[in-house]
Amino acid sequence: MIPSKRLIRGYLDRQGSWRRLRALIGLAVTATSVAVADPVAPASQAGLPAVVVSGDRLPVETLIDRKIYTISADLQSTFGTVTDVLTAIPSVEVDADGVVALRGDTSVVILLDGKPLAQLSGASAGDNLQQIPAGDIERIEVLTTPPAQYRAEGAAGVINIITRRKHQPGWSETVQASLGNNGRSVAGSRIGYQTDALSVFGSFNLRQDDKQRVITSSPVVTDPVSGLVTASRNTLTEDIRRRIPLGKLGASYALDEDRTLELSVTRGGRSGARNFIADSASGEPNAAPDALSSRQSLGSEWSMDSDQRLSFEQRFDRKGELLTVMLHRSTFYERERYTYLTTSLIPVATPTADDLRLSEDHDTVDFGVDYVLPVDNDRLLRLGYSSEQSNNTFGYAGDSVDAFGVPTPNPAITDDFFFRQVVDAAYGSWQQRFAPWTALIGTRVEYTRTDARQLTDARTFEHRYFHVYPSLHLDRVIGDDATLSFSASRRIARPEPSAFDPYVDRQDIQNLRAGNPNLLPQDTRSYEVSFAREMAGTNFGATAYLRRNRDSVTDVTQYIGPDVTLTTKANLPRNNSSGLELSSNGHLTTSLAYSLNANVFHAEIDASPLGFVGLRSTSGINLKASLDDHLSAADTAQIYLTRSDKRLTPQGFVDAIYQVNAGYRRQLAAGLTLVATVSDLFNSQTYRRTAETSTFTDVYQRHVKGRIFYLGAVYAVGGTKKPKAPAFDYDQ
Numbered sequence: 001m002i003p004s005k006r007l008i009r010g011y012l013d014r015q016g017s018w019r020r021l022r023a024l025i026g027l028a029v030t031a032t033s034v035a036v037a038d039p040v041a042p043a044s045q046a047g048l049p050a051v052v053v054s055g056d057r058l059p060v061e062t063l064i065d066r067k068i069y070t071i072s073a074d075l076q077s078t079f080g081t082v083t084d085v086l087t088a089i090p091s092v093e094v095d096a097d098g099v100v101a102l103r104g105d106t107s108v109v110i111l112l113d114g115k116p117l118a119q120l121s122g123a124s125a126g127d128n129l130q131q132i133p134a135g136d137i138e139r140i141e142v143l144t145t146p147p148a149q150y151r152a153e154g155a156a157g158v159i160n161i162i163t164r165r166k167h168q169p170g171w172s173e174t175v176q177a178s179l180g181n182n183g184r185s186v187a188g189s190r191i192g193y194q195t196d197a198l199s200v201f202g203s204f205n206l207r208q209d210d211k212q213r214v215i216t217s218s219p220v221v222t223d224p225v226s227g228l229v230t231a232s233r234n235t236l237t238e239d240i241r242r243r244i245p246l247g248k249l250g251a252s253y254a255l256d257e258d259r260t261l262e263l264s265v266t267r268g269g270r271s272g273a274r275n276f277i278a279d280s281a282s283g284e285p286n287a288a289p290d291a292l293s294s295r296q297s298l299g300s301e302w303s304m305d306s307d308q309r310l311s312f313e314q315r316f317d318r319k320g321e322l323l324t325v326m327l328h329r330s331t332f333y334e335r336e337r338y339t340y341l342t343t344s345l346i347p348v349a350t351p352t353a354d355d356l357r358l359s360e361d362h363d364t365v366d367f368g369v370d371y372v373l374p375v376d377n378d379r380l381l382r383l384g385y386s387s388e389q390s391n392n393t394f395g396y397a398g399d400s401v402d403a404f405g406v407p408t409p410n411p412a413i414t415d416d417f418f419f420r421q422v423v424d425a426a427y428g429s430w431q432q433r434f435a436p437w438t439a440l441i442g443t444r445v446e447y448t449r450t451d452a453r454q455l456t457d458a459r460t461f462e463h464r465y466f467h468v469y470p471s472l473h474l475d476r477v478i479g480d481d482a483t484l485s486f487s488a489s490r491r492i493a494r495p496e497p498s499a500f501d502p503y504v505d506r507q508d509i510q511n512l513r514a515g516n517p518n519l520l521p522q523d524t525r526s527y528e529v530s531f532a533r534e535m536a537g538t539n540f541g542a543t544a545y546l547r548r549n550r551d552s553v554t555d556v557t558q559y560i561g562p563d564v565t566l567t568t569k570a571n572l573p574r575n576n577s578s579g580l581e582l583s584s585n586g587h588l589t590t591s592l593a594y595s596l597n598a599n600v601f602h603a604e605i606d607a608s609p610l611g612f613v614g615l616r617s618t619s620g621i622n623l624k625a626s627l628d629d630h631l632s633a634a635d636t637a638q639i640y641l642t643r644s645d646k647r648l649t650p651q652g653f654v655d656a657i658y659q660v661n662a663g664y665r666r667q668l669a670a671g672l673t674l675v676a677t678v679s680d681l682f683n684s685q686t687y688r689r690t691a692e693t694s695t696f697t698d699v700y701q702r703h704v705k706g707r708i709f710y711l712g713a714v715y716a717v718g719g720t721k722k723p724k725a726p727a728f729d730y731d732q
Contacts, residue, residue, distance in 0.1 A: 239273075246268035278296075
């Protein structure tokens with residue numbers, strides 16, 4: 001239940017603070033009429049408070065606009081990927097294919113060191129996120145109501161992944177290697193060199209991965225004219241083998257005590273085989289099938305991604321005054337090729353062969369200028385400008401292959417689509433402390449231009465829109481150990497570029513897909529009230545939230561034949577979510593630490609304008625729980641459980657998903673550690689979606705064989721001093 005305005009006012013009246021709150025909001029609004037704003041000043045710069053909780057497993061710092069988790073104690077980070085770490089973080093859910101959600105909403109922006117990556121957008125985003133090694137990550141910032149300095153993109157919020165860049169003075173290196181089940185392996189190295197003026201950092205990782213999944217669907221269709229009922233059963237068994245290299249090298253050089261230049265380059269990709277067998281049967285229910293076929297595919301995939309950053313920092317005489325200029329480019333190129341052999345058993349027919357070539361290119365360039373001015377210890381101004389341009393090209397071409405192996409181009413499976421988006425933005429924010437209150441108020445303005453060309457059909461589409469995105473954060477310190485907070489923001493979720501392509505994709509002959517060039521961006525208003533308290537080494541937090549969405553982009557599936565579906569995109573008029581998130585972490589004994597997180601939510605969807613049942617709603621609870629046991633000075637054991645409850649779709653619902661991970665670490669000698677981990681211990685990552693309309697029902701299930709074991713060693717040399725807790729530098 002969300003606290004009402006009267007309840008909040010009553011609480012503040014009892015604290016003697018209602019009048020001060022009204023005065024605070026008035027002063028903040030007056031300040032932003034001069035400088036429109038964004039929040040996110042380092043607490044150390046502005047003399048503003050922060051709540052720090054040093055739990056053994058996921059140390060967390062709570063600031064006025066975000067929560068920051070360090071991951072050094074998470075054993076899954078040793079050989080796992082970013083998604084393994086995100087699974088353990090409160091508010092965050094990750095499915096077996098790497099799709100990330102915040103409190104159940106998948107409209108999340110993933111940033112790496114404060115910048116978007118081309119490979120983390122589009123259909124391959126989940127796969128690519130699972131390629132980033134967790135060992136390169138220092139901390140993760142979660143912003144459910146982001147301040148104005150961040151792009152307005154991402155209705156559910158922002159997850160900012162901060163990589164390791166600073167090291168102990170001198171030379172340091174860490175080497176690791178491990179073996180996993182089903183031929184998996186991970187090897188990597190991190191290096192660092194630090195002097196007063198020069199910092200060099202780099203890493204290289206090579207991962208051999210294997211993914212096996214089984215996809216089934218069981219549609220039952222009623223012909224609206226004849227009343228004939230057709231039941232189908234489709235099964236696809238897929239095996240994906242990938243080799244994934246990733247390298248990074250960067251350097252930061254202090255030109256003098258006031259100016260710093262930094263350059264970094266990252267290069268990665270993947271290559272491997274992707275094969276599947278698909279079987280399909282259809283006919284009258286409870287009768288022998290009158291159509292039976294099998295389709296076998298042999299395929300290969302290749303991708304390359306790169307990231308280049310050049311930044312310049314200028315410090316001024318006033319302490320904390322900083323000007324940052326950054327130029328950033330991110331690219332992602334993907335190529336896939338498949339050959340198919342289709343055999344019809346009922347009715348008997350001559351096998352047919354065809355092939356398919358897919359390509360996808362993303363190129364993003366952004367330029368930004370940020371200025372931070374601490375007016376005094378209690379007030380901070382931030383201003384900035386950014387311009388981002390993204391070019392996206394999608395294409396696939398197919399051939400029919402005759403009995404002699406001669407290919408003939410097939411126009412039914414040939415498409416070319418180009419999409420360009422340019423976003424120009426300016427922001428300003430003002431942060432001020434009125435003890436015991438701290439206020440952060442900001443505004444961001446964005447002008448968006450999109451141009452699309454469906455080259456195959458010679459069709460063009462364009463959109464232009466200008467929006468204002470305000471945000472507000474308030475903190476009140478209560479005593480020495482508690483904080484009461486309120487935040488509100490407006491956000492947007494732009495559809496993925498491929499979602500605009502109207503061409504019907506016939507790569508899967510049973511499940512056709514098409515985009516919609518008339519899609520609108522989603523508009524979201526988010527509100528949160530939270531309370532946090534730390535006492536005797538135990539932390540407790542509670543957050544009530546409300547998210548109101550308009551024009552969400554959703555999939556709509558219809559049956560156009562006995563065993564053929566067409567899935568298109570549409571704007572959902574309204575869907576809202578609210579809930580209460582509770583968290584606690586601390587120690588049960590001197591050696592045993594725990595962490596608990598529960599999100600009790602209520603969601604509702606109004607899909608009646610799309611021709612479906614009117615208002616539908618559901619309630620549930622998402623859970624995370626972990627134990628971290630320091631068995632001895634040399635031994636540590638961990639286990640954690642996550643559960644994502646059932647959630648609604650316009651045509652049905654998705655079942656609950658749970659996962660259990662465990663790990664063990666043994667310190668063998670100085671600098672040498674043995675680590676064993678297992679993720680998805682009970683092989684339970686099954687995505688199950690039920691859809692139902694007046695003419696059909698369908699149960700779609702995707703099961704990823706996710707039980708993954710790793711056993712390996714980590715050896716560190718140099719940097720002999722024990723690393724300090726990271727200083728939270730919010731201007732990364």
